[in-house]
Amino acid sequence: MTTKLSLETLDRLPANVGTPAYARADLTAGILHIGVGNFHRAHQEVYLDRLFETGRDLDWAVVGAGLMPFDAKVRDTLKGQDYLATVVAQEAESSTARVTGALIDFVEPGDPQAIVDRLADPRIRIVSLTVTEGGYFVDPSTGAFDPHHPKIVADAADLDNPQTVFGVILKALKNRRAAGETPFTVMSCDNLPHNGKVARDAVMGLAKAADPELAAWIGETVAFPSGMVDRITPATGERERRIVREDFGVADDWPVFCEDYIQWVLEDRFTAGRPALDRVGVQFVPDVGPYETMKIRILNGGHAVIAYPAGLMDIEFAHEAMENDLVAAFLKKVEGDEILPIVPPVPDTSLNDYFKLIETRFANPKIADTIRRLCLDGSNRQPKFIIPSIRDNIARDRDVSGLALASALWCRYCFGTTDSGAAIEANDPNWDRLTERAKAAKTDPSAWLEMTDIYGTLKDEPRFANAFADWLRMLHDKGTAAALKTYLG
Known part of the structure; x- marks a missing residue:
């Protein structure tokens, strides 16, 4: 009743x-x-x-x-x-x-x-x-x-x-x-x-x-x-x-x-x-800045890191993505190598403990948070959640290969089909533009990075642009799982 x-x-x-x-x-x-x-x-x-x-x-x-x-x-x-x-x-x-x-x-x-x-x-x-x-x-x-x-x-x-x-x-x-x-x-x-x-x-x-x-x-x-x-x-x-x-x-x-x-x-x-x-x-x-940087880079950025490979591999929910060994390892490596080290200190907070908590939260099977929701609106979210970490790493002469792969995965997702060939329905306010760019990028990866309203001058940063191009070609030629395995080494 x-x-x-x-x-x-x-x-x-x-x-x-x-x-x-x-x-x-x-x-x-x-x-x-x-x-x-x-x-x-x-x-x-x-x-x-x-x-x-x-x-x-x-x-x-x-x-x-x-x-x-x-x-x-x-x-x-x-x-x-x-x-x-x-x-x-x-x-x-x-x-x-x-x-x-x-x-x-x-x-x-x-x-x-x-x-x-x-x-x-x-x-x-x-x-x-x-x-x-x-x-x-x-x-x-x-x-x-x-x-x-x-x-x-x-x-x-x-x-x-x-x-x-x-x-x-x-x-x-x-x-x-x-x-x-x-x-x-x-x-x-x-x-x-x-x-x-x-x-x-x-x-x-x-x-x-x-x-x-x-x-x-x-x-x-x-x-x-x-x-x-x-x-x-x-x-x-x-x-x-x-x-x-x-x-x-x-x-x-x-x-x-x-x-x-x-x-x-x-x-x-x-x-x-x-x-x-x-x-x-x-x-x-008095200052929210350290807390919001921590959350936006580690949690929201982390969602973006797992969302697009999971979407391309036809995974439906976030907790199922965390059950996939490749996706979970990709998240851990990108966070540990390229995100956590450039997040400023937060009062009374361990960034490593915060990330461990996020892994647990992402893996919660009761939430049933869909991968499609996490992939939504990348054109607004990537410039806030992912690209600042790329810029900070470049400014500090640090590696950006994992974040370049995360960006290439977003581009490949916007191509409009998963690795299995299933259609990806429009999932961004700018979907038509993104799909057009992603299709052009299959043969010319720089076409994606030319969206300066999203990437700014990153197309002129060889360390990022070259890695992005290599990853995107691999994603199209060999698929998401192969690219993740190559990155994880």
Whole structure:
């Protein structure tokens, strides 16, 4: 027997499902979050739920918002269960389920003015974001905000009718200023190096084009804290819905599955206060940089290292990739030889122990994180997760053969077929361009590296470019397994 999830049925859920001890009616909104996906619900909302359980800061609940077409489905599904979510945290040998209630409302999706109107409420003191790595209008070739992007140009010309997330934020800040209200904090929760600065650059870049006086005010008054967020959270499918029904007796139309591990390191800089998240495990530090570099290079870079060889060998899940001796050894060697040695020290942290923990996390069979998800959006992820390590190694006159192979594997994946000949469906916003380049690179490897918006000047670095070309030819001629065996020696 299953129980449909709702506020009315909370007290009737099975005993093995945790439920909020706080009353939903006691919560009021203090955060508006743009981009309510699985990661936000498995991370930020989990920390808030823990805080509310202590009886503190009940005025920091979340209102959801979004401008993308799929946000309507998210809102409609969650509204049908009173915005509650079953979060299933999984270790290899155990799983626990808890219903969280930190999300209490959702602004009409796809309506920028509705978000602006909600942000007129001074009780909203934080706007948080998970809009993906590619959602910040960054020029990959420079790493800087692109004020010439057509959507930014359009918002700058007509700020009263914004269409982008940053146009909405800017108009709301403009209205706060005009009303004499305290501005809100803008808090990025995306996997980006220096994500607070990236968010600030986007808001300030648009503001300078639209209203320089407003830009000056924002620069003086609005906080953009950086943060490192970490919790492996796969997509929800019928498998996850079935497990929640059969193992926990809950009919949840959008449960969230995640690993048991969770971490949030956050810069303690806020415009109008913050919830006491330090009481429930969030680390507040003066400089997030070392933590985010560690995570982005070792964990996110590690995901990229295993994803493309696994995808080419028709492996479906991350834990199955870790069960493959070649893929697991490839990860260990690339990390040990070319990634860990150039990651700066992190306070009170052993990088070797951190990597060992990541190996365990990647191998968790309960997560069922798909290789296809890990391969997604390489054109935005490679410049952030892999290429900085290549550049750092070259600058230090270190070997880059493993990272060159990782790049060649990405190129071979974008060719569009696996080693067995199975078609790889489009898996990047720039898939057509990538596939065209990958096909040209089969006979001329430099055609791939000529994407300077991704690789910058690396095509002119013989140590990397020559190794990349050799690996790519081997991948096409002999296949992924042969290339991995050659690298492993």
